[in-house]
Amino acid sequence: MAQSTHRTALSVRHLVGIKELTESDIQLILDTAGQFKEVINRPIKKVPSLRDITIANVFFENSTRTRLSFELAEKRLSADVVNFSASGSSVKKGETLLDTVNNILAMKVDMVVMRHSSPGAPHYLTKHIKANVVNAGDGTHEHPTQALLDSFSIRQKLGDVAGKRVAIIGDITHSRVALSNIFCLQKQGAEVMVCGPKTLIPKHMASLGVKVGHDVRAALAWCDVANVLRIQLERQQIKYFPSLREYSLYFGISKQMLDELDRPIVLMHPGPINRGVELTSDAADSAHSIILDQVENGVAVRMAVLYLLAQL
Secondary structure (H helix, E strand, C coil), rough: CCCCCCCCCCCCCCEECCHCCCHHHHHHHHHHHHHHHHHCCCCCCCCCCCCEEEEEEEEEECHHEEEEEEEHHHEEEEECCEEEEEEHHHHHHCCHHHHHHHHHHHCCCCCCEEECCCCCCCEEEEECCCCEEEEEEEEEEECCCCCCCCCHHHHHHHHHCCCCCEEEECCCCCCCCHHHHHHHHHHHEEEEEEEHHHHHCCHHHHHHCCCCCCCHHHHHHCCEEEECCCCCCCHHCCCCCCCHHHHHHHHECHHHHHCCCCCEEEEEECCCECCCCCCHHHHHHCCEEEEEEEEEHHHHHHHHHHHHCCCC
């Protein structure tokens, strides 16, 4: 398969976070994803690139989109796939993370794709195992492939990420998507704003070089792209706002709000959407939205990540 002209290999053996990637790494992944997107739109969607590679999907947290996307990417590359779910495993009996993974590696697995509720779990793994590790989300820390597919989607829609204004709107405190996106967008030369209730934006956000706002209409007027995040009620141990109805009233986005802007903007969401809370149905399904494109692009981006890591 043809490689990008400016770089032929990643500078890292693992994808544990965007923070560890260089701008060249990001561009190489996105360029390679563009080539794989062509592949998955052909009548025959499989390539033999990882025919001799075995990949374990090790998910300690529930996931639908990310897990299916990785599994499809692996199968499109002709890899052998092993799926592991903590809910029906010896983890319930007290087995440690390292013991669980080492037992899987004893079955001669080459790569581990892992989602875990503890921030830093994938980083811990890289220090103890030889297989390549891909972080599919670690707690509220990072979700690197989501950020990469978001950048790829912006690039496909607007031509480039550099110079674009991106507003990340919603539950910033509990979102691993927000942090990965901030790192990824800034490394490519985009301006970033976070917007939401004061209770859902960490105090350190301004130190990351992003704008901080609390007015959704102002954020929409400022940005080229609005990436709207889900209210993560399952991670909230206390009440951060009075009710979902009040959140929707002050921070929800409708098609009418988008249509009233003086120029079209791009609407994104990593899913799953709380329809009627952060987005109305007519906004999510409008011409502004590239939410389903993000899902398709996720497979191509994850194919690119797996392919490039397997070369190292």
